[in-house]
Amino acid sequence: MTQRTLYDKLWDEHVVHTEEDGTAVLYIDRHLVHEVTSPQAFEGLDLAGRKVWRLSANLAVSDHNVPTTDRSAGIADPVSRLQVDTLDKNCDRHGITQFKMNDRRQGIVHVIGPEQGATLPGMTVVCGDSHTSTHGAFGALAHGIGTSEVEHVLATQTLLAKKAKNMLIRVEGQVLPGVGAKDIVLAIIGKIGTAGGTGYTIEFAGSAIRALTMEGRMTVCNMAIEAGARAGLIAVDDTTINYCKGRPFSPSGVEWDLAVAYWRTLHSDAGAHFDAVVELDAAQIRPQVTWGTSPEMVLSIEDRLPDPDRERDAVKRSAIERALTYMALEPNKAIADIRVDKVFIGSCTNSRIEDMREAAAVVKRIAGGSGRRVASNIRQALVVPGSGLVKAQAEAEGLDKIFKAAGFEWREPGCSMCLAMNADRLEPGERCASTSNRNFEGRQGAGGRTHLVSPAMAAAAAMEGHFVDVRRLA
Numbered sequence: 001m002t003q004r005t006l007y008d009k010l011w012d013e014h015v016v017h018t019e020e021d022g023t024a025v026l027y028i029d030r031h032l033v034h035e036v037t038s039p040q041a042f043e044g045l046d047l048a049g050r051k052v053w054r055l056s057a058n059l060a061v062s063d064h065n066v067p068t069t070d071r072s073a074g075i076a077d078p079v080s081r082l083q084v085d086t087l088d089k090n091c092d093r094h095g096i097t098q099f100k101m102n103d104r105r106q107g108i109v110h111v112i113g114p115e116q117g118a119t120l121p122g123m124t125v126v127c128g129d130s131h132t133s134t135h136g137a138f139g140a141l142a143h144g145i146g147t148s149e150v151e152h153v154l155a156t157q158t159l160l161a162k163k164a165k166n167m168l169i170r171v172e173g174q175v176l177p178g179v180g181a182k183d184i185v186l187a188i189i190g191k192i193g194t195a196g197g198t199g200y201t202i203e204f205a206g207s208a209i210r211a212l213t214m215e216g217r218m219t220v221c222n223m224a225i226e227a228g229a230r231a232g233l234i235a236v237d238d239t240t241i242n243y244c245k246g247r248p249f250s251p252s253g254v255e256w257d258l259a260v261a262y263w264r265t266l267h268s269d270a271g272a273h274f275d276a277v278v279e280l281d282a283a284q285i286r287p288q289v290t291w292g293t294s295p296e297m298v299l300s301i302e303d304r305l306p307d308p309d310r311e312r313d314a315v316k317r318s319a320i321e322r323a324l325t326y327m328a329l330e331p332n333k334a335i336a337d338i339r340v341d342k343v344f345i346g347s348c349t350n351s352r353i354e355d356m357r358e359a360a361a362v363v364k365r366i367a368g369g370s371g372r373r374v375a376s377n378i379r380q381a382l383v384v385p386g387s388g389l390v391k392a393q394a395e396a397e398g399l400d401k402i403f404k405a406a407g408f409e410w411r412e413p414g415c416s417m418c419l420a421m422n423a424d425r426l427e428p429g430e431r432c433a434s435t436s437n438r439n440f441e442g443r444q445g446a447g448g449r450t451h452l453v454s455p456a457m458a459a460a461a462a463m464e465g466h467f468v469d470v471r472r473l474a
C-alpha cells in the first residue's frame with residue numbers, strides 16, 4: 001500500500017462516492033451550528049419539506065450575537081435577538097441539541113465542540129464558519145462551509161467536496177519562553193502569506209507543534225484559514241487522546257479502547273508525499289504583532305514598521321501605504337512604541353483556559369501584588385472566556401480576580417469584540433491589541449484598528465499601554 005498523509009487517510013475514510021471530475025460526496029460525522037449561517041439553511045429545509053437526516057450529529061450554539069454582559073434581561077439589539085431566537089426555535093422544532101444562551105456550557109462554537117468531546121480524532125467536522133479549521137487540531141478533517149452547504153449537511157449528512165493538495169508545515173525546535181502557539185501561527189502566516197495555503201490542507205508538524213497543548217494546537221489550526229487553507233491538521237498523539245478522555249460526547253468503555261486504537265493510526269505515514277513543504281525554526285520565532293490590515297502584515301516586537309519608500313514592488317508599496325494610513329501609523333516606528341486604546345482577550349483563537357492562564361500570569365507578573373492596574377491610556381480591557389465552562393474553570397483558579405483587580409472586565413462567553421456583531425466593538429479610530437484572528441478594515445468596528453497578538457502580549461499591552469516584549473517577563 002502506498003504511504004498516505006493524514007489528510008489522505010481522513011479523506012479516504014469518508015468518501016462515499018467520487019465523480020470523474022474529482023467531485024466527491026463526503027460523509028460528515030459532526031455538524032456544528034451557530035446562529036449566523038443557519039437560518040436560511042433551516043428555511044430551505046422547511047421549504048423542501050425535509051427533516052434533519054441524523055439529529056445526533058448536530059450540536060448548536062449561539063455565539064456571535066450574544067451579549068457578554070449580564071444576560072438576565074435578554075438581548076437588547078433586535079437584530080441580534082432575532083438571530084438567537086431563530087436558532088432556538090429551529091433547534092427546538094427539529095430536536096437538535098443546543099446549548100442556549102444561559103446554559104453554562106454555552107460558548108464559542110469552536111471552543112465548545114472540543115470541550116464537549118463533540119470534536120474527536122478521525123471525524124469530519126463542518127460548520128457554517130470559516131474557523132472550523134480549529135478542530136483539525138484533533139486529527140479531524142474540519143473546515144467551514146457556506147449556508148447552502150449547511151442545508152445540504154442537515155438534509156443528507158454529506159457534503160460535495162473536491163480534494164485539496166497536501167502541504168506540510170514543519171516547526172522544529174523549542175520556542176523561547178514567552179513565545180507561544182499564536183506567535184508560531186502568525187510567524188507561519190508572515191512567512192507563507194495569506195494565500196500561501198490556498199488549495200491545500202495544511203498539516204502542522206515538528207517538535208514545536210508536538211510540544212503544544214491541545215489549546216495551543218487549536219490556536220494554530222484556527223488560523224490555517226488565515227493562511228489560505230480551508231483545513232489545518234495535527235497528528236493524533238497522547239496529548240490528543242488524553243484531552244478527549246472523559247468528555248461528555250467522548251466514547252467510553254470498550255468503545256473508547258476501539259476508538260483509541262483507530263486514532264493511533266491518524267498520522268502521516270513516513271515517506272508520504274506532500275505537494276509542498278515549509279519549514280520554520282521555532283527558536284527564531286519572537287513575539288508577533290500584526291501592524292496592518294491583513295494577518296500577513298506581521299512583524300516581531302523587536303521590529304520597526306515598514307517604510308513604503310524602501311519597497312520597490314509598486315503593488316506591495318501601495319498595500320503598505322494604504323495599511324499604514326488606515327492604521328494611522330508612521331513608517332519606521334518601533335512596534336514597541338505603538339500605544340493602544342483597547343485590549344481584547346478572547347475569540348475562538350485564544351479564549352481557552354490556557355489562554356486565560358497565560359494572560360493572567362502576565363497581569364500578575366506586572367502588577368506583582370502592587371495593586372497596579374491597566375495603563376491610564378487604556379479605555380477598556382476585556383477578557384472574554386470562550387465558554388461558560390472555561391469561565392467557571394478560570395474562576396475556580398482565581399484568574400478572574402487577577403483580571404478584575406487590575407481593571408480588566410470579566411465577561412460572559414461569546415465572540416464579543418472579535419467582530420462587530422454584538423455590543424462589544426471598537427469606536428472609529430480606536431486601536432486594539434486583540435487575541436483574535438482577523439484584522440481587516442472595520443473588523444472590530446467601523447474605523448477600528450486591530451493588532452493581532454498572543455494572550456500574553458495583549459495582557460502586557462494592557463498593563464503597559466503599549467506593546468512590550470513579554471520575553472522579558474517570562
Ligand SMILES: CC(C)[C@H](C(=O)O)[C@@H](O)C(=O)O
Pocket residue numbers: 036037064128129130131144419
Ligand atoms: C459569521 C461567520 C460566518 C464568520 C466566519 O465564517 O468566519 C465569523 O465567524 C468570522 O470570524 O468572520
Ligand code: SF4
Pocket residue numbers: 063064108110129131347348349414415418419436437
Ligand atoms: S470568535 Fe471570531 S473568528 Fe471565532 S467564530 Fe466568533 S467571530 Fe468568528
